[in-house]
Amino acid sequence: MxxxxxxxxxxxxxxxxxxxxxxxxxxxxxxxxxxxxxxxxxxxxxxxxxxxxxxxxxxxxxxxxxxxxxxxxxxxxxxxxxxxxxxxxxxxxxxxxxxxxxxxxxxxxxxxxxxxxxxxxxxxxxxxxxxxxxxxxxxxxxxxxxxxxxxxxxxxxxxxxxxxxxxxxxxxxxxxxxxxxxxxxxxxxxxxxxxxxxxxxxxxxxxxxPAIGARVPTADWEPPGSPLLFISLGTAVNDRPDFFAACTEAFAGTDWQVAMAIGDQVDVASLGELPPNFDVRPYFPQPTVLAHADAFLTHAGMNSVMESLLNQVPMATYPQTPEQQANARRVTELDLGQQLPDLTPTSLRSTVDAIVADPAIRKSLADMHAHLTTAxxxxxxxxxxxxxxxx
Structure with missing residues (x-):
């Protein structure tokens, strides 16, 4: 019973x-x-x-x-x-x-x-x-x-x-x-x-x-092509127009197709005219996007970290709270990504490019994915x- x-x-x-x-x-x-x-x-x-x-x-x-x-x-x-x-x-x-x-x-x-x-x-x-x-x-x-x-x-x-x-x-x-x-x-x-x-x-x-299951409904999304960069600061601490503006400047006109979730506290108009390679929304269906992403620029909330690992997506981390700092340090320690040193366009681009090109990170992601699938x-x-x- x-x-x-x-x-x-x-x-x-x-x-x-x-x-x-x-x-x-x-x-x-x-x-x-x-x-x-x-x-x-x-x-x-x-x-x-x-x-x-x-x-x-x-x-x-x-x-x-x-x-x-x-x-x-x-x-x-x-x-x-x-x-x-x-x-x-x-x-x-x-x-x-x-x-x-x-x-x-x-x-x-x-x-x-x-x-x-x-x-x-x-x-x-x-x-x-x-x-x-x-x-x-x-x-x-x-x-x-x-x-x-x-x-x-x-x-x-x-x-x-x-x-x-x-x-x-x-x-x-x-x-x-x-x-x-x-x-x-x-x-x-x-x-x-x-x-x-x-x-x-x-x-x-x-x-x-982790596991992926029922989620709060979000808008439909279709992958725009590759390489795909997903940017999100999560749902709790995302009132950072400076961060999103820096990302827009850094990746405008690059080969990256960018899906950027800005939450519901930032006015998209404050970011100015959006580059054609950007899709900017309050939220995306994160598991779906990560299934297609080549890199993830993330706040390093644990749920986001785990969903990234499930899809073997390397992470560039930009934590907002001490808890997220601990997660980001662990990501770096285990060679699953790198933490951003600052918000300059050069640092944003070089960090994302580095995590995608690093074979050691790819191997670490594969090893951790194996642990996830047997948990x-x-x-x-x-x-x-x-x-x-x-x-």
């Missing part, structure tokens, strides 16, 4: 999209899946076969200073995260009490998940769309901006917000807005070979790798869930 598995994920593409193929596989096996997240992802959740539990949860666009994330940027993000979570707690608690799941599966970065599992005594698992954390490796230090100032007024505001949340819900203050929850079962959507300190993770962690994907993840349910 099928079981009830409940998912909770922050409404962010990089965290939610990797879970959808797993949801579809669980439904295919006869399980009932309910999925709590924001309204933006209703169509994708329902396409995967889950019952949508719609939350009043629409994250604010993240702001990152042009020179990189600052103390003020990080503090504003954390404060907003706590404020958004406050009204969700009673709604989620009622849902989980009224329709108690056999397994509660929450995104590792969605801190209220571990709180609810503990309060309600729910069997729990996490989904991990970035680097996993254990007793030997903690990503948190890598997420702190270089200029971090704990005395900054914005950070003090966050600390006050965090303390108020802890008092209101009777939870430990150090658990509020904390990343890196470790559950009895942790499903990690990257291969062990990409994980930092991967050899230190025990049987609680299943490195199932097991949603089938392995569903097997792990069913094994956990049988305990």
């Amino acid at each position: 099928g079981k009830h598995i409940a998912f909770l994920t922050i409404p962010a593409a990089g965290h939610l999209n990797p879970t959808l193929p797993l949801v579809a596989e669980l439904v295919r096996r006869g399980h009932r899946v309910s999925y709590a997240t924001g309204p933006t992802y209703r169509s994708a959740v329902e396409a995967a076969g889950a019952t949508m539990v719609e939350l009043d949860w629409v994250p604010r666009p993240l702001k990152v200073s042009p020179g990189g994330q600052t103390t003020a940027d990080l503090s504003a993000m954390l404060t907003g995260y706590v404020r958004a979570a406050r009204p969700l707690m009673p709604v989620l608690e009622k849902w989980l009490r009224d329709d108690r799941p056999d397994l509660f599966c929450y995104d590792m970065m969605t801190f209220i998940g571990s709180m609810l599992a503990d309060k309600l005594g729910l069997p729990e698992a996490t989904t991990v769309a970035n680097f996993a954390t254990n007793e030997h490796f903690d990503l948190t230090p890598s997420l702190i901006p270089a200029d971090f100032d704990p005395g900054h007024p914005a950070f003090q505001e966050f600390l006050a917000e965090r303390s108020a949340f802890a008092r209101e819900f009777g939870v430990p203050v150090d658990k509020v807005a904390a990343a890196g929850a470790v559950a009895p079962l942790n499903l990690v959507f990257i291969p062990r070979e990409f994980q930092i300190a991967g050899e230190t993770f025990d049987e609680r962690f299943h490195f199932v790798g 097991g994907g949603p089938t392995q993840a569903a097997d792990a869930i069913e094994a956990q349910l049988a305990l």
Whole structure:
């Protein structure tokens, strides 16, 4: 008989999209899946076969200073995260009490998940769309901006917000807005070979790798020819008209056919007259474009990195946050691409040309692709869930 598995994920593409193929596989096996997240992802959740539990949860666009994330940027993000979570707690608690799941599966970065599992005594698992954390490796230090100032007024505001949340819900203050929850079962959507300190993770962690499945619908797209360069800063931190203008200048009139996703915060008119070799839109169907791309100029969000690796597309990285910086460093360490040194047209062109021409990068991409294809994907993840349910 099928079981009830409940998912909770922050409404962010990089965290939610990797879970959808797993949801579809669980439904295919006869399980009932309910999925709590924001309204933006209703169509994708329902396409995967889950019952949508719609939350009043629409994250604010993240702001990152042009020179990189600052103390003020990080503090504003954390404060907003706590404020958004406050009204969700009673709604989620009622849902989980009224329709108690056999397994509660929450995104590792969605801190209220571990709180609810503990309060309600729910069997729990996490989904991990970035680097996993254990007793030997903690990503948190890598997420702190270089200029971090704990005395900054914005950070003090966050600390006050965090303390108020802890008092209101009777939870430990150090658990509020904390990343890196470790559950009895942790499903990690990257291969062990990409994980930092991967050899230190025990049987609680299943490195199932990425998979492509149901996604938020996007406009149809046809490949314009080759060589094809795909440019995107993802869906969360993309308010960088300077970046997109630099890319337009760098690749105008070249042999590259360019598909450039600028998000919904940048006015395309601000980029001036677009060169004929550019197709510029708010968003593209990323897996489809990457299946045809020869190079990917990316922010190095983990979901984008994994989708690039699935298609063996070399990456030129331009990270916007400390988390993306960690991903970009790993891409460089494993010889899967290079990080841009700056935004000059010469650097943009030379970096992209270099990653495409480098045979060592091609070999590393092929080797990592082999690891991805043997990781097991949603089938392995569903097997792990069913094994956990049988305990």
